[in-house]
Amino acid sequence: xxxxxxxxxxxxxxxxxxxxxxxxxxxxxxxxxxxxxxxxxxxxxxxxxxxxxxxxxxxxxxxxxxxxxxxxxxxxxxxxxxxxxxxxxxxxxxxxxxxxxxxxxxxxxxxxxxxxxxxxxxxxxxxxxxxxxxxxxxxxxxxxxxxxxxxxxxxxxxxxxxxxxxxxxxxxxxxxxxxxxxxxxxxxxxxxxxxxxxxxxxxxxxxxxxxxxxxxxxxxxxxxxxxxxxxxxxxxxxxxxxxxxxxxxxxxxxxxxxxxxxxxxxxxxxxxxxxxxxxxxxxxxxxxxxxxxxxxxxxxxxxxxxxxxxxxxxxxxxxxxxxxxxxxxxxxxxxxxxxxxxxxxxxxxxxxxxxxxxxxxxxxxxxxxxxxxxxxxxxxxx
Numbered sequence: 115x116x117x118x119x120x121x122x123x124x125x126x127x128x129x130x131x132x133x134x135x136x137x138x139x140x141x142x143x144x145x146x147x148x149x150x151x152x153x154x155x156x157x158x159x160x161x162x163x164x165x166x167x168x169x170x171x172x173x174x175x176x177x178x179x180x181x182x183x184x185x186x187x188x189x190x191x192x193x194x195x196x197x198x199x200x201x202x203x204x205x206x207x208x209x210x211x212x213x214x215x216x217x218x219x220x221x222x223x224x225x226x227x228x229x230x231x232x233x234x235x236x237x238x239x240x241x242x243x244x245x246x247x248x249x250x251x252x253x254x255x256x257x258x259x260x261x262x263x264x265x266x267x268x269x270x271x272x273x274x275x276x277x278x279x280x281x282x283x284x285x286x287x288x289x290x291x292x293x294x295x296x297x298x299x300x301x302x303x304x305x306x307x308x309x310x311x312x313x314x315x316x317x318x319x320x321x322x323x324x325x326x327x328x329x330x331x332x333x334x335x336x337x338x339x340x341x342x343x344x345x346x347x348x349x350x351x352x353x354x355x356x357x358x359x360x361x362x363x364x365x366x367x368x369x370x371x372x373x374x375x376x377x378x379x380x381x382x383x384x385x386x387x388x389x390x391x392x393x394x395x396x397x398x399x400x401x402x403x404x405x406x407x408x409x410x411x412x413x414x415x416x417x418x419x420x421x422x423x424x425x426x427x428x429x430x431x432x433x434x435x436x437x438x439x440x441x442x443x444x445x446x447x448x449x450x451x452x453x454x455x456x457x458x459x460x461x462x463x464x465x466x467x468x469x470x471x472x473x474x475x476x477x478x479x480x481x482x483x484x485x486x487x488x489x490x491x492x493x494x495x496x
């Protein structure tokens with residue numbers, strides 16, 4: 115049995131990278147502690163198991179010292195005076211997967227001589243965000259008070275997701291890594307991100323978040339596409355004092371979801387009720403804290419009223435998402451993969467431009483699952 119030398123620092127790094135210490139993984143791999151103490155050496159099979167359990171690229175374990183893993187996009191989660199923790203393997207895996215899908219779709223569309231999307235990077239930071247929010251709403255085709263006519267937050271998220279996809283944006287909502295329900299994405303780590311491209315812009319929403327929060331994330335990341343600034347969002351900037359880019363995107367998203375003209379009329383109806391922000395949230399299908407921040411920006415309430423409500427809300431906030439019931443596997447793929455991307459991959463496979471193995475790798479679906487999803491999209495494979 116061949117044993118291989120591995121630096122103890124790499125073993126500790128792999129465990130910490132996954133968010134735990136050596137003792138945690140030693141419960142599953144009793145010899146791990148002895149490897150760290152250099153008393154024994156692992157076999158290749160044992161190292162493969164450690165890489166699998168810690169979600170570490172196998173080759174990394176043979177490095178002489180831990181690499182510095184950086185986010186491949188700008189980080190807009192940071193607020194002044196704070197330092198973000200090392201990105202988790204789940205976040206990095208998700209980002210890399212989305213980048214690969216975006217690159218593939220871009221190349222496919224360019225080959226077909228598709229025109230770039232005119233709205234991508236069409237705005238500037240000097241532009242009035244409310245005006246851009248109204249333009250976004252117009253381009254999406256959303257009518258006045260459309261959300262009030264939608265029964266649930268889930269229906270509202272689905273309607274907004276569908277409208278964004280129809281623009282040519284890859285809109286992905288997923289609360290797990292790929293289809294692995296054992297690896298749920300952390301809402302505390304991030305709520306969404308945007309990847310810029312004139313042919314295949316992509317927005318990702320953390321589906322582990324509450325549906326009301328997903329509404330705002332969809333709008334916020336779409337504002338990033340309009341502004342031409344990709345990056346990772348966490349919405350700490352909903353409190354006054356966020357970065358210029360995040361504040362701009364928040365305002366554009368707020369005008370998209372809670373137009374000033376509609377909100378002004380609604381405020382007269384709800385200002386005297388016991389819970390005006392919750393009432394507005396139900397009307398516009400957003401979270402109460404988003405409604406409260408919009409009321410602050412429009413000078414309906416003062417800063418202290420907003421901050422008091424914000425602090426109370428954060429203490430009692432419970433993120434739900436779609437994870438508890440699981441939902442239909444194939445219906446979930448419409449948001450986890452997206453019809454726009456899936457249809458392009460299926461067409462390429464059917465036309466012989468890519469092999470089925472590559473199609474499986476791109477979509478994360480294999481064999482029968484791939485065939486069944488294609489059938490449900492109305493694309494029967496040979």
